[in-house]
Amino acid sequence: MPVLVNDNLVAQPGTQSTANVIGGFPIVGSAADRIPLRYLYDWRNMSYFIWKEPIHVKVIYAETHRQHYPPFEILEGGEKVPMFESPDRMDIILAALDQAGWAEIVAPRDFGLAPILAVHDAEYVDFLQHGFADWQVEGGQLKQQARDVLMGTTFPPRRWQHKPTSVGGRIGYYTFDLSCPIVAGTFPAALDAAQCALTGAQALLDGAPATFALCRPPGHHAGRDFAGGYCYLNNASIAAQFLANQARTAVLDIDYHAGNGTEDIFYHSADVLTISLHANPNRQYPYFVGAADETGEGVGRGYHRNFPLPAAMDDDAYCATLANALQLIRNFAPHYLVLSFGADIFAGDPLGDLAITTAGFGQIGALIENLGLPTLVVMEGGYNIGELGVNTVALLSAFAQRETVGQ
């Protein structure tokens, strides 16, 4: 019977004098110093054990996000408030990851624009890239106004199909709300966030069991040709398409808000199974997308599922619904999983109304990790600055352990 020793070498029991015995099996070397996180033992057959030991997880992160920090957003009722989606979010997560000890922070590689244009409209990406500079030249309705923050105020109703060429028209055409202002640094930040997700995806293709793309700005509200909800490029969808080019891939979105952008991108596609658990859009942003009867169209029919959730849902009820979603993923039998992770399901989130606890994040992570799939976790929302770090680490910790099975 082999056991794990230092550096994961396999040895026969009893071959080292430092062997300890836990549950009847010897654990030698540094492994003896670790508390097994999960340990199963068949006492009758004395033939089976499992434990989990800590491993390093690559966290892909770029400082470029700091260039994107619009000074305000406008909430319902016209209230002008500081952006909830702030650079502080990344700092609190990085601090918690540092404390956790298993995170290996790495910079993104540059995959260019091609994998981004595989899911986004080229003219839309061009607008994200050049719209702010165009606005400096062209100006808006008031030529003398300050030009620090480009934000739409006019949006096309259904059936108004004319695509404008003015920057004032295009900002409305390519956005669907007031929570995606564009500043000078928005495109570089969004581009690097996408590259973080792609770097994480490439790590899975190279054999990593799990990676975490610490993306900012987030992405799951960005559709094929529109921005909204703090999102510009859909990092998770870009990574999912990149993975799906190689092997079957599923996207699971557990952000508090419906992943309307991801739904838009893959709604007519059978390449990627997309599943979203989120607050019922009948009561919550983004309001118009995310109902249970939206299941895909054309060849994509049956490849999208929404699980609208009631307010105040607790850990147990959430995990029961999540189990149903995970069964759909098992049935699809993907090679890779992309997890759009939003911590705004937390009970104390200022933008949410669910009742998930920090312990619940751990349960949710364990359930998803138990799929046994190479998993790219992509950061989406989460706005309780005080608890954002611990909640993110609680979820990711499930992926920071390697399950070891011996016979």
Ligand SMILES: [Zn+2]
């Ligand atoms: Zn959210």
